[in-house]
Ligand SMILES: [Zn+2]
């Protein structure tokens with residue numbers, strides 16, 4: 001356990017932060033690429049010359065362009081269900097349930113929202129520019145960034161009696177009501193499209209999702225605002241990825257520091273052992289009466305015996321307390337580096353020489 005520097009909890013945190021950071025970084029790179037492509041996309045003017053311009057290109061297509069025009073339906077437009085006289089080409093009806101749910105952890109009621117019903121309708125439409133030039137917009141529902149105008153919003157308050165209230169406290173759910181909304185891309189609205197522009201065989205200009213996998217955009221804002229919005233998203237992902245990467249690095253530094261400390265402790269002990277042995281060895285070889293000395297140890301085991309093993313002679317001085325109480329093997333086997341007599345921390349140990 002001591003050998004392995006990473007504890008389970010730290011490993012779990014490290015793994016999670018690295019995985020999350022990696023995922024966020026992946027999203028960031030993807031968004032960054034999309035933004036770069038978006039910024040590089042040429043802006044073409046929608047006018048009578050555009051069809052001729054595409055006609056001279058061999059493939060009759062432009063890979064990724066920005067085009068702006070006002071929305072016009074090809075056939076009959078969609079009519080609003082709630083607002084008299086509003087017509088559009090894309091309509092989104094939504095019914096959301098709002099309720100309060102008892103949160104037993106925070107001991108409070110928290111808001112909760114759930115989509116009960118959602119319907120999206122769309123009719124074929126074109127963008128109209130100068131000289132009545134038109135571009136058919138294909139697959140508008142596949143595009144990103146289409147924020148439509150909310151033309152109807154109504155909240156239906158929930159009504160309940162006394163028994164309902166008791167039931168709500170028992171179940172931990174209080175209905176607030178239903179929110180009914182209608183969003184619409186209105187006829188005549190200015191729309192910015194970013195995608196692949198083609199001149200079809202029927203000589204109709206069409207804007208469609210890029211075949212090379214680039215992101216298709218339709219936005220009711222202008223191109224600069226669209227770029228700014230996308231740039232903001234890129235920044236958010238970058239910050240998220242950095243925060244989690246930093247958390248991972250912090251855990252690594254923490255584990256590394258602990259590992260370094262335990263290593264240094266082991267080095268110090270090793271160093272002490274070497275120092276002790278070299279001094280001890282010097283003594284035994286230097287002394288002419290070495291055999292006599294060892295015989296003396298065997299003769300007087302009880303006078304000079306180590307307080308721990310009671311067999312070997314006491315041969316080390318524990319500093320700073322200065323106690324001479326144990327043999328070196330027993331000192332090494334101590335569970336903590338504290339003196340067995342006085343419990344003071346052992347900073348150093350030196351061999352004992354008796355002359
Ligand atoms: Zn001993």
Ligand SMILES: [Zn+2]
Nearest residue numbers: 321323339342
């Ligand atoms: Zn002591």
